[in-house]
Amino acid sequence: MASEITVDWRGRPSDPNKHGGFRAASFVLGLQACEIMSIAAVGNNLITYVINEMHLPLSKSANVVTNFIGTVFLLALLGGFLSDSYLGSFWTMLIFGFVELSGYILLSVQAHLPQLKPPKCNIMEGEECIEAKGFKAFIFYLAIYLVALGSGCVKPNMVAFGGDQFHPDNPKQYKRFSTYFNAAYFAFSMGELIALTLIVWIQTHSGMDVGFGLSAAAMAVGLLGLISGTFFYRNKRPQGSIFTPIAKVFVAAISKRKLAFPSNPQMLHGSQINMPSDPNIESGYHLVHTEKFRFLDKACIKIQDGKDEGPWRLCTITQVEQVKILLSVIPIFACTIIFNTILAQLQTFSVQQGAAMDNRLTNSFHVPPASLQSIPYMMLIFVVPLYDTFFVPLARKFTGHVSGISPLSRIGSGLFIAIFSMVAAAIMEKKRRDAYVHDNKTISIFWITPQFLIFGLSEMLTAVGLIEFFYKQPLKGMQSFLTAITYFSYSFGFYLSSLLVSFVNKITSSGSSNGGWLSNNNLNKDRLDLFYWMLAALGLLNFFNYIYWSKWFSFNPAFISDGEAQDENINPKQDKLNSFNSSKHIEDENIP
Known part of the structure; x- marks a missing residue:
């Protein structure tokens, strides 16, 4: 990507000494941490609210959550399009940030007022529970899809706008630019960690209304931080319809x-x-x-x-x-869909696994099942800085690549590791179910840890690699939209999860008196372990598919005025940084 003319908040040409750089990007990183804190506290524990407060059955509740999260990522395309074409990243984030905030407020109001929810009941004691319908269901779906609309349009612009703060013609800034993607994932991990520990614990002990209110407060703080950085931003002008x-x-x-x-x-x-x-x-x-x-x-x-x-x-x-570049990245995008289907299981069925296990840490402290998802982020807040500080410079000496390893190699490594997350999940679920059915024992919730840790490492590689890969494509004025394609992959993954649950239930229930693998409202009767093994097999097939397409893909050289090709690699001997976003090499951008 060539250097683009950027402007300050008044519309005047930006000054490299005053605008952009890591100082400006830090305000965007703050919004990213707050936004993911808000959406993670809602999305990762939404299944608990839907089952306990809205009284929907397990399989339907899982689909409500995956459809909601899928819609968040689907709407990222809208956010990317509006930003690149008409509004610009800053105004897109600001407008839809307030839409997202209104959704959190409405959720908090519904969770607080009994007249907006079905009557309380205890299904474990045999009480009949009435599913939310009519106006109460309307309020619930309106709230979560306001959140989906806002979050979907904000997400791609946070990453793209932060990346826009680094001038592509400045080698020193480019080194910082490479670090920015890892910093963005660190902000993401911190937001997830706070959401899945502190806010989920508050949801469990003080009520969902207080938890949803904290999500609203965090989002408000993030928006105030975004506004505070107005004087420091480099802003790209919208290009008209992309x-x-x-x-x-x-x-x-x-x-x-x-x-x-x-x-x-x-x-x-x-x-x-x-x-x-x-x-x-x-x-x-x-x-x-x-x-x-x-x-x-x-x-x-x-x-x-x-x-x-x-x-x-x-x-x-x-x-x-x-246009050829856009067509060429489609197979890479498609290969991450199964990866995100695996992610969907960790936010739905794995939470329910935790609910069926012994969650006592001590006699007085119980671990909320949704907080299990914080396990990988506890690891990643240490691993991400180590990765950027030690692994990237070391790998750079051998590969000559400014990011240590190429984005495509990083994606492939993550896809391969994700397979073992489902293998660990299947083995653990079989152990948990056998212990309960045969020995009437409830095993500790910490047996579930490996599947989250493995996937956390996988996500650090795949998610960051995918965002960096799309952002660096030499497409003028389309960085927000390309980043949105990354989130579009999440959407497909979560929608595919819903389809797989319904399809597996239909296939495995035919000719069986015990119903399908996931047709019961009780994990002790279901066969979730077999479902996990199926996902592991799909992940392996997907990995081999990715190897083929990653070898097929190659960057297109971009020429800037004097006819010199930009190269996203470094000369390993001179350690000289060049401009990013394209390469004159037909060099290994593939899996080692």
């Missing part, structure tokens, strides 16, 4: 589909890097021609009769290559 240039390429390619390719690719429009670029592409910024998706190259074929062609009939190589 889909219009993409549509032009497809329209032009389809309209010229019957034309023959020229014998020399240099005859394609825009193949000469010194020619004036298309008005839709920033001056001095060019991508080189590649052989992938050649059918799109027809959009660059000039008609020889001298007829003047408009932008919907003739596109530049750079415009076409940007």
Whole structure:
């Protein structure tokens, strides 16, 4: 990505000495910590609220949670589009941050007022529980989907806006830029840890209304912090609809589909890097021609009769290559869907596993089941700084890559490790169920720790690698939208989890008198361990699929005005940092 013109809060060109850098990014990191603290305290313990307060059955409650979280990440695309096209990252975060805040307030009000909830009951004592319906259900769904709309639109812009604070032409800032992604994940981990320990404990002991109120308070603090940094930000101007240039390429390619390719690719429009670029592409910024998706190259074929062609009939190589990049990243995106389906289990069924175990730490202190999800973040607040401080510089000496290992290698490592999270979960669930069914024993909740620790390490690698991978693609004015694609993967993963639960129940219940693996409202009767083994097998197949596509993918070199290609790698001998977001190498961006 070439250097883009940025402005300060008044719309004037930004000053590198006053605007941007880690100081400006720290305000965004503060919002990220507060926002994830708010959404994690709600999302990770929502299944408890839905079952105990709304009185929905287990399988339906799990689907409510996964659909809610899936919607959060689905709406990230909307946030990325609005930011890059019309509003800019700052205003998108501010507007939808207040939408998210209103959802937390409404949830807190419903949890506090008995008239907005079904009557209390105790299913363990055989009481009949009435499921929330009508106006009470409407208030609940309105509240959680206000949260989903706000959080979805805020999430991609936090990462992209923080990344925008680092000037791409400054090597020293670029070193800090590489650190920023790890710092962002550290802020994420701290927010998750506080949410899953302190706030969930308060939800358990002081009531869900107080817990939801704390989520609202944390979000308010984050928004105040965002506003406080206004004078220090570098702001990218919106580019207009980011889909219009993409549509032009497809329209032009389809309209010229019957034309023959020229014998020399240099005859394609825009193949000469010194020619004036298309008005839709920033001056001095060019991508080189590649052989992938050649059918799109027809959009660059000039008609020889001298007829003047408009932008919907003739596109530049750079415009076409940007569309090719978007198509090329789709397989990488798709390979992370199963990973996020595994994540969905840790936020739903694993919480219920914990509820079926002995959660006593001492005779007087009981561990809330939702707090189990804090286990990986307790580890990660130490591992992430160590990773950035020791592993990255060490790996950099061997690989020459500014991030230590390439984003694609980092993603692949995380996908492989995630498989063992489900293996550990399946083994533990079999042990827990056998102990209860055969020996009438309830094992300690801490047996569940390995599956969370393993997945935590996996998420640190995959999530950060994926965000860095998308952000560094050489696509002008689309950083927020590309970051949103990362969250879109989460959405698909959580929706797939809901579909798998329904599908598995349907398949395993046919011809069985005991019902499906997950059809009972009781884990001691269900076969959650078999469901986990199935996910481990899917994860393994997905990993091999990822190896293929990561080898197929390669970065497109970007040329800046003087024709010099940007390279996201370092020269290991000179330890010289170059600009980021593209590379002239066809070097190993794959799994080692």
